[in-house]
Amino acid sequence: MDRIAITGGAPLNGAIAIGGAKNACLALMPAALLTDEPLTLTNAPRLADIATMRALLESLGCEVAALNEGRALAIGAERIASRLAHYDIVRKMRASILVLGPLLAREGAAVVSLPGGCAIGARPVDIHLSGLEALGATLELRDGYVHAEAPGGLKGARVTFRIVSVGATENLMMAATLAKGTTELVNAAKEPEIVDLARCLRAMGARIQGEGTDTITIEGVDRLHGATHRVIADRIEMGTYMIAPAIAGGAVEIVGGDRALVGAMIEALEEAGVRVEDTERGFSVRREGDALKAMRFATAPFPGFPTDLQAQMMSLLTQAEGESVVSETIFENRFMHVPELARMGADITVHGGEARVRGRARLRGAPVMASDLRASAGLILAALAAEGETVISRVYHLDRGYERVEAKLAACGARIERLKD
Ligand SMILES: CC(=O)N[C@H]1[C@@H](OP(=O)(O)OP(=O)(O)OC[C@H]2O[C@@H](n3ccc(=O)[nH]c3=O)[C@H](O)[C@@H]2O)O[C@H](CO)[C@@H](O)[C@@H]1O
Numbered sequence: 001m002d003r004i005a006i007t008g009g010a011p012l013n014g015a016i017a018i019g020g021a022k023n024a025c026l027a028l029m030p031a032a033l034l035t036d037e038p039l040t041l042t043n044a045p046r047l048a049d050i051a052t053m054r055a056l057l058e059s060l061g062c063e064v065a066a067l068n069e070g071r072a073l074a075i076g077a078e079r080i081a082s083r084l085a086h087y088d089i090v091r092k093m094r095a096s097i098l099v100l101g102p103l104l105a106r107e108g109a110a111v112v113s114l115p116g117g118c119a120i121g122a123r124p125v126d127i128h129l130s131g132l133e134a135l136g137a138t139l140e141l142r143d144g145y146v147h148a149e150a151p152g153g154l155k156g157a158r159v160t161f162r163i164v165s166v167g168a169t170e171n172l173m174m175a176a177t178l179a180k181g182t183t184e185l186v187n188a189a190k191e192p193e194i195v196d197l198a199r200c201l202r203a204m205g206a207r208i209q210g211e212g213t214d215t216i217t218i219e220g221v222d223r224l225h226g227a228t229h230r231v232i233a234d235r236i237e238m239g240t241y242m243i244a245p246a247i248a249g250g251a252v253e254i255v256g257g258d259r260a261l262v263g264a265m266i267e268a269l270e271e272a273g274v275r276v277e278d279t280e281r282g283f284s285v286r287r288e289g290d291a292l293k294a295m296r297f298a299t300a301p302f303p304g305f306p307t308d309l310q311a312q313m314m315s316l317l318t319q320a321e322g323e324s325v326v327s328e329t330i331f332e333n334r335f336m337h338v339p340e341l342a343r344m345g346a347d348i349t350v351h352g353g354e355a356r357v358r359g360r361a362r363l364r365g366a367p368v369m370a371s372d373l374r375a376s377a378g379l380i381l382a383a384l385a386a387e388g389e390t391v392i393s394r395v396y397h398l399d400r401g402y403e404r405v406e407a408k409l410a411a412c413g414a415r416i417e418r419l420k421d
């Protein structure tokens with residue numbers, strides 16, 4: 001298993017280009033199941049999670065070609081050879097549940113493994129399932145699998161989500177494109193990845209309105225066709241690299257930076273004393289003066305502060321003057337990075353969903369372990385500011401969502417290398 005070694009203390013100066021969004025691409029790929037014509041996705045990120053979704057789609061009979069060195073994916077689902085999403089693939093990645101809606105809509109039947117919990121929380125899929133039932137599917141849970149049927153096809157309905165769920169909104173949007181009649185999704189997620197999926201589905205012939213608001217309306221059509229769609233920029237990668245010069249010093253231009261995607265993050269950074277200035281290619285980020293200021297923030301659905309940037313922002317706040325308060329409202333167990341940051345000298349206490357971060361801790365390099373994707377990114381950022389060497393193990397978590405992280409940071413002056421075991 002690879003590890004990453006970082007010797008902290010070097011300021012970062014340069015430019016970092018942002019790739020296509022993992023979480024958008026993971027929802028766009030299963031959309032290919034809705035049509036027998038090819039769907040081509042450009043600006044695709046080259047990540048482990050994308051390879052996992054590719055393997056899952058291939059196991060269902062899709063043909064997937066990687067073009068332009070993997071930056072574009074052409075996915076053809078001319079014939080669905082299997083309706084079974086096997087546990088062996090689904091357990092690797094929760095987004096696998098996103099094949100359920102499209103398979104059911106196109107084939108009238110699907111058997112999909114339940115994804116199970118993960119480090120950040122239990123993450124049930126009840127909202128996905130009750131939504132599909134509202135569209136007329138019959139579901140049965142057997143041996144860890146969801147057995148879903150809709151022999152006469154799905155039927156449009158009004159579905160009110162109990163809580164805002166990105167994945168359930170995506171699954172239902174896709175399922176509803178081929179349902180008979182109109183579906184209204186109420187209390188829908190408003191994340192940019194939802195908007196991106198709606199645009200792609202529309203390019204495929206779907207009739208969708210209201211994406212980006214809390215009510216999405218989908219008028220079912222008889223069939224969808226192929227399309228080419230460009231994946232939006234990864235706002236979580238963007239936010240992660242915005243913190244790098246803020247914590248390590250220096251100034252980094254985020255190429256492809258887009259304020260509309262990271263508004264809450266920019267607000268939080270500015271409150272902490274970080275300056276964000278527009279450039280022709282995006283924006284540049286640097287710390288204002290020497291000291292960062294403590295602040296409080298709570299994670300929330302878009303346009304609120306993203307839970308996927310909470311760990312990274314917490315690393316930054318270990319270096320702020322005073323006590324910061326971080327509330328995690330989306331996942332019940334997303335503070336796995338705290339004990340690892342403590343090993344590096346951070347002073348953080350957690351009570352329930354709230355972490356109190358006392359700055360300005362003197363961070364020192366230590367061996368630490370990545371527990372999940374964004375926790376790994378938080379540890380990398382903390383290591384950039386720590387004295388001495390930090391070695392992060394289990395970086396396969398990081399590889400799920402960050403492409404060439406060592407190369408991108410090293411190009412800005414970070415002393416970082418991947419240790420191959
Ligand atoms: C691949 C992908 O896009 N992943 C993102 C997606 O995950 P994902 O789509 O899994 O997250 P959701 O928005 O569904 O989860 C929000 C909350 O709802 C709960 N819930 C969700 C579904 C359900 O059926 N029942 C239920 O109780 C979850 O446990 C969680 O507490 O959105 C999350 C919240 O922005 C991000 O952190 C993930 O990076």
Ligand SMILES: C=C(OP(=O)(O)O)C(=O)O
Pocket residue numbers: 023093094095308373374401
């Ligand atoms: C939690 C994440 O991904 P997933 O939903 O695939 O676990 C993430 O991208 O931060």
